[in-house]
Amino acid sequence: MSVQKNVHPAAVLRRDEDRGRAELWDTIDGAETFIGFIGYTEENIAGQQVKRLQHTIISPQHGRRGYARCLVTLLLDELIEEGWSFISECSYIDQYLHRYPEYRKHQAPVS
Secondary structure, rough: OOOOOOOOOOOOOEEEEOEEEEEEEEOOEEEEEEEEEEEEEEEEOOOOEEEEEEEEEOOOOHOOHHHHHHHHHHHHHHHOOOOOOEEOOOOOHHHHHOOOOOHHHHHHOOO
């Protein structure tokens, strides 16, 4: 039995390139609510532009509900669709990649 990657199908990912982060928002009790974010930078590694995923932060009141998994899933799916490779500096994302190895082929090689 596989675990559903996104248990919050109404949640929305918004990228803020100026702040270098991808934010997760969801409607809770009828109000649009900030859930958390992943910080990132863009850099050139061996001639390839990649996203360096730095950290995953979920607001404490929304923790342990699958939002971090939702956020990582939405961001990785979007980056891959746009043709990006990525590098992770985030222990949560590293655990996620262990659980969902299909994303590993999109990791940029680190020299």
